[in-house]
Amino acid sequence: MKSNHKSGTAFMKEKNKRCVLRCVKEKGPISRSEVADQLQLSKPTVSALVEELLQENWLKEVGPGSAGLAGGRKPIQLLFNSRAAHVIGIDMGGTKVRAGICDLDGQLLAADEFPTQTQKKSLLKALKQNVENLLNQASLNPDDILGMGIGAPGMTDTERGVVIDAPSLNWTQYPLKKEAEALFPWPVMVDNDVNVAVLGEQWLGAAKGMDHVVLISIGTGVGCGMLINGQLYRGATWAAGEIGYMVTDMAKARCADLPPPHEGYGFLEQYVGGAGIVQSMKQELKDQPESLFPNHFSAKDVFQKAKDGDRAAGKVLDEVIDHIGFAAANMISIINPEVVLLGGGISRSADWFLPRIQKTIQDFAPVSAPVLPTALRENLGVVGAVSLVLRETESVLKEL
Template identity: 50%
Template sequence: MKKNMKSTSRSIKERNKTLILQTIMEKGPISRSTISVQLKLSKATVSSLVDELISEGLVLENGFGKARQQGGRKPIHLTFNARAAYIIGIDIGGTKTLLALSDLTGTIIDTVLFSTQEYVQQKFLFKLSQMIHDLLHKHELTPKCLLGMGIGVPGMTDAEKGMVIDAPTLKWKDYSLRHDVEQLFQVPVFIDNDVNLAVLGEQWKGAAAGKKNVVLIAIGTGVGCGIVINNQLYHGSSWAAGEIGYMVTDKGDALADHGRVFDGYGYLDSRIGGAGISCAYKKRTRLVKSAKEIFLRAQQGEAAALSVVREVVEHIGFAVSNVISLINPETVLLGGGISNSTDWFLKDIERILKEWTPIKAEIKTTDLGAHAVVIGAVSFVLTNNESALLNFRKDEGGYNE
C-alpha cells in the first residue's frame, strides 16, 4: 500500500511539474502566482516545482524586483530556457541529406548538407555520425547535450518500431534505422516518413500554424501526403496513410493508358510526378525536359507545355477535392518542387474545388521550404519525448538513470 501511495504521489508531482513547464514554455514570461491561478495549484506547490525546474536549468528567472508605482515589488517572471538541451533534425532525401541543430523552441541554429547517394550504399551512418559530431563540435556541444534526434525518411516507415519498411530511393527495406543510430549516439531517436514530418513542421512553425486538421500534399518525383487529425499524425493501420500516389483521378484515362503507370508508382504519381510530367511532354514534342523547365515554358506561353500543365493541374485539383471530401481538413498545403509554381495555378485548383466539392478548406503553399522536414523532426522529438525534459541533467548533460 505504501509503495502504491508513493508511486501515486510521484506521478502527481511529475504531472504537475510537466504542466508548469508547458505553461512556462507556451505563455512565458509568466509569474509564479499567475501559474498558480491558471493551473489551480497551490502557490507552495508551484513555487517548489518551479525551484526544481530552475535548478535543472529548464527555467530562467527574469525581472528581479523593480518597485511598482503603487508600491510593492514587481513579481519575478519565468521563461523557458530554450538552450537547456538541443535536438538534431535530419532530412534524408534521395539526393541530399540535411542536418539541423535546433534549440527546444524549434529555432534552427545551424545546418549542414551532404550527398545521400554518395554514401547510402556504404558508410552512410559513418558519414552521418561524422557530420553530426562536426556540427556539435562547431558549437562547443557534445552528444550529451542532445535531448534526441528526429529523422525523416523518403519512404514507408513504422514509427513505433523505428523501422524503414521501404524506401526505394535509398534501397532500404525492413531496416532498423533507429536502433543503429541510437547505438552510435546513446540518445533517443525518432523516425517517420519525411512528408509526415514536413506537415508537423508546417503545423508548428509554418503555413498551418495553429491548425488542428491539416493535409500536406508534396509533389516531386512522386506524390506524398502527410495527414494531421486533431493535432495527431495519422499513420493508418499499416503505416501507409497518405499514399495518394495510388489515387485514380481519371478512370477512363487510367484504363486506356495503364502502361504509363511506372513500376513502383501509382496512377497519380505517373500524372503529376516529375517523371510523368516529362513523359507527357515528350509524347507531344519528342523533347526530354524536366518538370521545372516544362512549367517555365508553360508560363512563357508554349502550347505543348501549357497542354501538359493544364492536365497536371486538373489531376492535382481532383486529388485535393477527394482529400478534402474524405478528411475535411482546415488547411491543405501544397509542397515539393511543384509548389514553386503554385501562385500561377492556385486559382485553377480553387475553381475545380468549387465545382466538385461543397466542403470548404484553405488551400496554401508551404512556408518552410527546405527546412520543413527538419523542423517537423524537432517537433516530433518534443512531442514523443516531452517527459524526458524533466529527466535531463543540465549540469552534466544526458539523462538521469
C-alpha cells in the same frame, strides 16, 4: 493502498510540473504568483515546482518584472530556457539529405546537406560525419543533444523504427532506427518524411495550432501527411497517406495503351511527380516541335516554360494541375481538414496555380478548405523531425 497513494501523488506532481513548464513557455516572462493564478495552484506548490525546473535548467529567471499598482518589490520573471537541450532533425530524401540542429523553440542553429546518391552505400556514415560537423559549428557536445528525428522517404513502421519500403533509396524492411542508434549516442526516432513535414507545419508553419491538416508533398514522388484531432494518422499497416496511388482519371487508369506505373510508384505519381512531368513533356514535344526546350530538362524547367508562355508546357501542366486539384478535393471529402498544404518542389510555383486548384475543390468537394504552400520551405523536414522528437520523447517536455 499506501503505494497507490504515493504513485498518485507522483503522477499529480509530474502533471503539475508539466503544466507549470507549459505555462511559462506559452506566457513567459511571467512571475511565480501569476503562474499560480493561471493554473489555480497554490503558491507554495508552484514555487517548489519552479525550483526543480530551474535546477534542471528548463527554466531561467529574468527581471525583475514591473511593480504592481501598490508599488513594492518587483517579482522575478520566469522564461522557458529553449537552450536547455537541443534536437537534431534529418530530412532524408532520394536526392539529398539535409540535417540541422535546433533548440527547443525550433530555432535552427546549424544546417547542412549532402547528395544522397553519391553516398547511397554508406549513407549513415556520411550522415555521422555531417552531424559531427554541425555539432562543431554550433559549439555543442553530444551530451547537449536530447535526441534525433529522421524523416525517411517511404512507408515507415515507427514502432520498430523500420523503413518498410523506400524506392528512392532501394530500402526494403531497413532497420533505420537500429542502424542509426549504433552510430549515434542519443535516442533516434524515425517516421515517414511527409508525416514529419506535417508535424513541422503544425508546430511552426502554415498550420500552426490546427488539429485537422492535410499536407500533400509533390517531388520525385507524391506523399501525404494527415493530422486528425491533432494526431498523426499512420494507418493499420503504416501505409496511410500513400496518395501517389490515388486514381484521378478512371479512363486513363483503364487505358491499355498507357505504360504501367514504375515499380513502387502509383497512378497519380505518374502524372504529377517530377519524372512523370518530364515524361509527359517529352511526349508532347514529339507533336509540337516548335517548342524551344533544352535537350535535358527537369520538371522545374517545364514550370518555368509554362510561366513564360510556352504552349506545350502549358498543356502538360494543365493536366498536372487538374490531377492535383482532384486529389486535393478527394482528401478534403475524406478528412474535412482546416487546411490543405502543398509541399515539395512544386510548392515553389504554388502562387501560379493555386486558384485553379481551389476552383476544382469548389466544384467537386462537398466543403472547401484553403490550399496553401508550406511555410518552412527547405527546412521543413528538419524542423518536422525535431518536432517528432519533442512530441515523442519521454521527458518533462512530453505533451508540451
